[in-house]
Amino acid sequence: MQKQLYYEDQYLKEATSMVEKIDGNKVIVAENLFFPKTKSEPNDSGTVEGVQVVDVEKDGEEVTVTLEKTPDIKAGQEVTGKIDWGKRLKSMRLHSALHLIAGVLEKENGIRAVAGNVYEDRAELIFKSAVPEMMIFAAEDKINEMTAFDNEIKTYWDKKREGFRWCKVADFEPIPCGGLHVKNTKEIGKLDLESQGDKLKITLK
Secondary structure (H helix, E strand, O other): OOEEHHHHOOOOOEEEEEEEEEEOOEEEEOEEOOOOOOOOOOOOOEEEOOEEEEEEEEEOOEEEEEEOOOOOOOOOOEEEEEEOHHHHHHHHHHHHHHHHHHHHHHHHHOOOOOEEEEOOOOEEEEOOOOOOHHHHHHHHHHHHHHOOOOOEEEEEEOOOOOOOEEEEEOOOOOEEOOOOOOOEHHHOOOEEEEEEOOEEEEEEO
């Protein structure tokens, strides 16, 4: 089974692994570094043997990396992948921010988010109905207070349900999540929140 290195160490920037399959410009390695795109967040970018990564997709248990052009490599060969660390870190900060904001709003106001999306320049938290702006202003102060300190962000696998993963931020209730996160709220940094009806737009300061 292919090993997903991004779950073992989300801060790993480079890794060498053996090519298991290659089909044109699509490559599958034994130990994959690149996080695949999902319905709610973008995939990693970077390079494999210096060739630009243009897409990363997961099919079942395997992640396939699509390159800009067909590389000069063969199955059985070891190759080095390098991620675009700036993009990975920004995605992790935004993803972690979604969990933090959802936790604050639920604990302080009893408002539960129903979905969250991460984009390259922002994140969006979605609710069943519009959230009053005054609640957002109050929550923003609390959230930015928490990002000033090292509140732990913990991810862990469910002991009973295989393949089921949780994320817990500070003392908030854990939320099911397959994404990548920073290790503490201080790494998120300060945030700007903008109410857009039943959506909340989040950007990094």
